[in-house]
Amino acid sequence: MKIAVCVKQVPDTEARLRVAGDGRWVDEENLPFVINESDEYALEEALQIAERTVGEVVVLSIGPARVREALRKCLALGAHRAMHLSDEAFAGGDAMATGRALAAAIAREGFDLVLTGSQSDDVGSGSTGSIVAGHLGWPHAWLVMGVELEEGNSSAKVTREMESGMNEVLRIQLPAVLEIQAGLNHPRYASLKGIMQAKKKEMAEVSAADLGLDGAAIGASGATVEILSVAFPESGEGARIIEGDASSAAQELVDRLQKEARVL
Amino acid sequence: MSAKVWIVVQHREGHLHRMSREAIAGGQQLASLLGGTAEAVVLGHGVGPVAEELGGYDLAAVHVADAEALADYTPGGYVGVLAAALKDHAPTHVVLAHSYQNIEYMARLAQAVGGSLLPEATGFETDEEGVVWRRPVLGGKLQARVRAVGPAPLLVSFQSGVFGGSDAATGNAPRVELDASAAAPDREILGVEEVAGEHVDLSAAEIVVAVGRGIGDGDKLKIIEALAESLGAEIGASRPVIDNGWLPRDRQIGSSGQTIAPKLYIAIGISGAIQHLVGMKGASTVVAVNKDAEAPIFGVADYGIVGDLHEIVPALTEAIREAKAAAG
Ligand SMILES: Cc1cc2nc3c(=O)[nH]c(=O)nc-3n(C[C@H](O)[C@H](O)[C@H](O)COP(=O)(O)OP(=O)(O)OC[C@H]3O[C@@H](n4cnc5c(N)ncnc54)[C@H](O)[C@@H]3O)c2cc1C
Numbered sequence: 373m374k375i376a377v378c379v380k381q382v383p384d385t386e387a388r389l390r391v392a393g394d395g396r397w398v399d400e401e402n403l404p405f406v407i408n409e410s411d412e413y414a415l416e417e418a419l420q421i422a423e424r425t426v427g428e429v430v431v432l433s434i435g436p437a438r439v440r441e442a443l444r445k446c447l448a449l450g451a452h453r454a455m456h457l458s459d460e461a462f463a464g465g466d467a468m469a470t471g472r473a474l475a476a477a478i479a480r481e482g483f484d485l486v487l488t489g490s491q492s493d494d495v496g497s498g499s500t501g502s503i504v505a506g507h508l509g510w511p512h513a514w515l516v517m518g519v520e521l522e523e524g525n526s527s528a529k530v531t532r533e534m535e536s537g538m539n540e541v542l543r544i545q546l547p548a549v550l551e552i553q554a555g556l557n558h559p560r561y562a563s564l565k566g567i568m569q570a571k572k573k574e575m576a577e578v579s580a581a582d583l584g585l586d587g588a589a590i591g592a593s594g595a596t597v598e599i600l601s602v603a604f605p606e607s608g609e610g611a612r613i614i615e616g617d618a619s620s621a622a623q624e625l626v627d628r629l630q631k632e633a634r635v636l
Numbered sequence: 637m638s639a640k641v642w643i644v645v646q647h648r649e650g651h652l653h654r655m656s657r658e659a660i661a662g663g664q665q666l667a668s669l670l671g672g673t674a675e676a677v678v679l680g681h682g683v684g685p686v687a688e689e690l691g692g693y694d695l696a697a698v699h700v701a702d703a704e705a706l707a708d709y710t711p712g713g714y715v716g717v718l719a720a721a722l723k724d725h726a727p728t729h730v731v732l733a734h735s736y737q738n739i740e741y742m743a744r745l746a747q748a749v750g751g752s753l754l755p756e757a758t759g760f761e762t763d764e765e766g767v768v769w770r771r772p773v774l775g776g777k778l779q780a781r782v783r784a785v786g787p788a789p790l791l792v793s794f795q796s797g798v799f800g801g802s803d804a805a806t807g808n809a810p811r812v813e814l815d816a817s818a819a820a821p822d823r824e825i826l827g828v829e830e831v832a833g834e835h836v837d838l839s840a841a842e843i844v845v846a847v848g849r850g851i852g853d854g855d856k857l858k859i860i861e862a863l864a865e866s867l868g869a870e871i872g873a874s875r876p877v878i879d880n881g882w883l884p885r886d887r888q889i890g891s892s893g894q895t896i897a898p899k900l901y902i903a904i905g906i907s908g909a910i911q912h913l914v915g916m917k918g919a920s921t922v923v924a925v926n927k928d929a930e931a932p933i934f935g936v937a938d939y940g941i942v943g944d945l946h947e948i949v950p951a952l953t954e955a956i957r958e959a960k961a962a963a964g
Pocket of ligand 1: 491873911
């Protein structure tokens with residue numbers, strides 16, 4: 373099977389965030405970036421399916437030059453080729469604009485299956501894969517916790533996470549877009565050999581013009597929502613922060629839990 | 637143009653989903669802020685009782701699409717019917733609860749009708765230029781103010797707990813039939829199953845010690861076990877701890893896991909993402925240990941210690957043992 377995997381590079385969840393000077397997003401200078409968590413699971417699932425079906429895995433990402441590092445990592449993990457949708461015209465897109473661009477790149481090549489993560493750890497719309505599916509006219513499923521290809525790879529048994537510890541099992545015709553939820557497999561680590569091989573693998577640069585996309589429909593011009601500002605939330609009352617070294621803070625906490633909160 | 641707010645509800649076994657009642661309250665408030673009307677939409681097969689329940693709210697209409705092809709929810713069934721209906725009736729806003737089912741199809745519906753998309757709103761207000769929405773970004777570490785700048789309709793989902801379901805205004809709404817012929821189911825439902833696990837029921841525990849990704853590695857869990865033992869507590873976890881295989885799935889707390897309301901909840905190395913918070917917000921007393929003073933968990937905690945959990949947790953275990961020994 374020929375599988376496309378859409379990945380996004382996002383700020384490391386461990387990173388200390390600062391609001392940028394214009395107040396509209398975080399300051400990206402010196403900010404460490406990683407592959408979005410659920411996208412790592414999507415890539416692993418694609419690699420496993422490709423291993424079973426003697427297939428090809430192509431990773432796609434939209435973003436500035438830094439996303440090449442994320443794509444390179446995907447190649448080191450075993451993806452066969454990468455496509456970097458690299459164009460100023462893609463910048464500032466929301467899920468609607470980004471989904472349109474990714475769908476155009478996928479349609480141009482032709483794939484049997486598209487995997488994405490379920491939700492990005494930065495903007496978190498949980499929507500991009502569904503929008504890609506809409507443009508392609510393919511069925512899709514969100515929060516996928518299991519994929520089992522059926523007879524002739526024309527359909528798949530898909531497990532979809534529901535609220536409160538239940539899963540729904542469904543059958544979906546392929547080609548389809550499956551939006552993978554974190555936790556369905558155990559993503560592999562890159563081997564030294566993989567890292568060496570990645571350097572020789574193809575990383576294509578794709579512009580909006582290559583995809584025949586109208587600049588008004590993509591990036592900030594094609595976005596349907598715009599972030600005006602971001603700020604650290606006001607914590608309201610917030611927690612009473614107990615100061616001091618570990619042992620005195622621990623003792624004060626136990627004291628307060630006994631005498632103030634009366635829960636011990 | 638005055639606003640026409642459609643609220644598409646979710647239901648199960650003849651009852652409205654809890655979050656859909658909240659969405660009705662949110663949709664009504666949006667309509668009144670914009671000086672427009674609010675109408676509900678329900679899709680399904682044999683949805684008479686749900687339509688009747690909706691009829692008891694203060695809504696201009698209850699649109700009902702009742703067809704066999706809608707008996708099970710499928711994205712193709714819902715998007716087919718709703719895309720046709722949005723074109724016919726031209727609402728300005730489509731409001732939904734931010735539930736897994738709704739998230740799955742709302743983006744596709746926005747794409748199908750060429751509308752605008754704003755998932756996970758946590759509030760709204762107006763300024764000189766129109767409506768400003770709020771929604772969390774970066775795992776709730778930051779709040780964004782967002783404006784819809786694309787074509788109508790705007791599809792917006794409200795995060796759980798933003799509005800109170802009991803705040804939805806009651807009234808008398810007329811039922812209107814909606815054409816369901818465009819339903820095109822795109823999946824076959826094979827069944828529903830419980831997530832495998834040992835089935836630990838954390839909801840019975842008075843004290844829960846919950847561990848997050850901040851623990852760093854599964855082999856560091858011993859300090860958490862010792863703390864839980866000193867308190868006679870159960871151990872719970874945030875999702876990444878489970879995803880990494882450090883604890884079994886039935887220990888997960890949150891929107892995909894268990895919902896608990898213990899007397900005491902101690903969150904260790906957990907940032908406080910909304911999907912985790914919805915599982916533990918009923919706890920009476922919340923303690924957070926986190927090295928990041930800006931972690932959102934401190935916004936919902938009663939007590940906090942900022943620092944390295946690998947130092948604080950053993951010290952806490954020690955202090956609890958001493959206090960218990962002193963109490964005899
Ligand atoms: C549809 C969907 C459903 C989800 N369902 C759930 C769910 O049911 N339950 C759930 O929990 N999540 C769920 N999630 C995931 C959720 O969005 C968050 O990603 C998750 O809760 C984060 O877990 P965490 O706080 O442990 O990790 P992180 O957000 O990575 O936070 C780790 C924290 O540990 C702190 N830390 C690190 N090292 C130390 C140290 N040495 N000492 C002290 N503190 C330290 C850091 O400062 C940080 O705050 C879901 C997500 C989606 C999209």
